Amino acid sequence: MSALRSVIDFAIGDAQAEKAVPPTGFTVRLTVFSAAAMAFLVVFALALSLAAGRLADRWSDELARSATVRISAPVEQMAAQTEAALNVLRTTEGVESARALTLEEQRELLAPWFGPELPLDALPLPQMIEVIETASGFDGDGLRLRLAGEVPGAVLDNHARWRGPLVSAASSLRLLGWVSIILIAFATGAMITLAANAALAANAQVIAVMRLVGARDSYIAQAFMRRFTLRALAGAAAGTVFGALALLLLPSASEEGGFLTGLGLQGAHWLLLILIPILAAVVAFLATRLAAHNTLRSLT
Amino acid sequence: MAHSYSGGELFNEVSLRLAPGSFHFLTGPSGSGKTTFLKLCYGALVPSSGVVRIFDDDVRQMSRDDIALARRRVGVVHQDCQFLDHLSLQENLALPLTVSGHEALDDYANLKELMGWVGLTSRADALPPELSGGERQRAALARALIMSPDVILADEPTGNVDWEMSQRLLTLLIELNRMGKTIMIATHDLGLIRAAKNHVQARVLRISERRLQLAGADL
Ligand SMILES: Nc1ncnc2c1ncn2[C@@H]1O[C@H](COP(=O)(O)OP(=O)(O)OP(=O)(O)O)[C@@H](O)[C@H]1O
Ligand SMILES: [Mg+2]
Numbered sequence: 001m002s003a004l005r006s007v008i009d010f011a012i013g014d015a016q017a018e019k020a021v022p023p024t025g026f027t028v029r030l031t032v033f034s035a036a037a038m039a040f041l042v043v044f045a046l047a048l049s050l051a052a053g054r055l056a057d058r059w060s061d062e063l064a065r066s067a068t069v070r071i072s073a074p075v076e077q078m079a080a081q082t083e084a085a086l087n088v089l090r091t092t093e094g095v096e097s098a099r100a101l102t103l104e105e106q107r108e109l110l111a112p113w114f115g116p117e118l119p120l121d122a123l124p125l126p127q128m129i130e131v132i133e134t135a136s137g138f139d140g141d142g143l144r145l146r147l148a149g150e151v152p153g154a155v156l157d158n159h160a161r162w163r164g165p166l167v168s169a170a171s172s173l174r175l176l177g178w179v180s181i182i183l184i185a186f187a188t189g190a191m192i193t194l195a196a197n198a199a200l201a202a203n204a205q206v207i208a209v210m211r212l213v214g215a216r217d218s219y220i221a222q223a224f225m226r227r228f229t230l231r232a233l234a235g236a237a238a239g240t241v242f243g244a245l246a247l248l249l250l251p252s253a254s255e256e257g258g259f260l261t262g263l264g265l266q267g268a269h270w271l272l273l274i275l276i277p278i279l280a281a282v283v284a285f286l287a288t289r290l291a292a293h294n295t296l297r298s299l300t
Numbered sequence: 301m302a303h304s305y306s307g308g309e310l311f312n313e314v315s316l317r318l319a320p321g322s323f324h325f326l327t328g329p330s331g332s333g334k335t336t337f338l339k340l341c342y343g344a345l346v347p348s349s350g351v352v353r354i355f356d357d358d359v360r361q362m363s364r365d366d367i368a369l370a371r372r373r374v375g376v377v378h379q380d381c382q383f384l385d386h387l388s389l390q391e392n393l394a395l396p397l398t399v400s401g402h403e404a405l406d407d408y409a410n411l412k413e414l415m416g417w418v419g420l421t422s423r424a425d426a427l428p429p430e431l432s433g434g435e436r437q438r439a440a441l442a443r444a445l446i447m448s449p450d451v452i453l454a455d456e457p458t459g460n461v462d463w464e465m466s467q468r469l470l471t472l473l474i475e476l477n478r479m480g481k482t483i484m485i486a487t488h489d490l491g492l493i494r495a496a497k498n499h500v501q502a503r504v505l506r507i508s509e510r511r512l513q514l515a516g517a518d519l
Contacts, residue, residue, distance in 0.1 A: 213399055213443070297364075
């Protein structure tokens, strides 16, 4: 509670203290600009991270469940071949379960391509068998050979497998996004430290006068901290808004676009953007505080 | 205590106690170390050897915050005045109040009165660079007094003002001394010292040959 109180005190602040330090011109503009640019970048790094995360999750979900066996056979053999295929699958190592899809389920799968009115009974549809692998998975080539021997009409389709490397790529991309955010935070801190040091050096005389009339270091430091923190907050807020607008202008998620679409944020993730200006303010606060206390300690 | 800059030794074996309520003048040729001596007195410098105590605390043992707090009890009139050029005169005079967190209205009423005293009411909104040398000096004195300090250290407070104004400032300082404030004025204006001696029991110290000597009755 008292922490919150002191944050509020700081934000409302001692405008007098800040006034005692003359406008610091370019250092403050530099802070606003770099905070805005960095926030803009963080919006994208965040969107990239979250989108890559979503992709990795979805793909690995699909991976977990999807391998299919398709049986194309004359109608009178269909039931027998299906039963034979299921038998083969049940005795295959690495298959957790196998289940023939019902007519209803097959209709649903086809609806996107042929519409819901599809007269399934009239069409010689292949029978689909959904295969769920165990964590270790099955030997695709071995299974294919066995099926070829015992169920002539069966085709094993485990194409989802090749997504394995993609999933790990998406996971790395997510990690990369987070690492970028951390690097940007440090770069922002470094830039604000430079700006604050420049401001402190430019105001050595002002600091000396304030010391002479009895100002404590913490009071003087606060004048600088408040200024840089509020400017970083404002700059980062503007940068975040621009970044968010840019995200809104990106095409939304679609199947055809694959990975490149759907880079935007979804649902509650938009709320994460609020954290960006706050993070910038915290970084500015800490950087300026360190710079101010280091400078002040070296003065009489 | 003794003090030396890189250029050489300014004092050796200087020993002085400013008794509460006392009135001192500090004289000596230009470059003899008057300003340096005052800086040692308010903790802006630490002596090269020996001890300086401010209100009984050894400067060397004091934290930076301790020194800041001690300075609120010591009003200093700087030789080169030292204002913040981007603040108005009035804001500059209030600076000691501002930095010590005084928000009380009577402090500011005090400010108005002080400005009247040093004849600067009409210049309240001027920026320091727009003031004349004498106005700046009067302002520096007003700023030194705003916190009602126990001790007033004034470095050439009358260097740039006419005789009449210097008499007024002196009268103000003597008045403050009667109220119990400890006062030390560094000056080489012997006329000022003579004028003061008619009204107040003042000791005159002279820096010579790296020591403090009590000046004789020739003044
Ligand atoms: N920061 C410093 N570093 C080195 N030498 C200094 C420093 N400050 C002052 N001095 C030297 O110390 C000597 C005393 O300076 P000081 O300002 O105390 O003299 P002063 O008696 O006040 O002179 P004035 O009457 O001209 O004001 C001078 O020779 C000056 O050049
Ligand atoms: Mg001097």
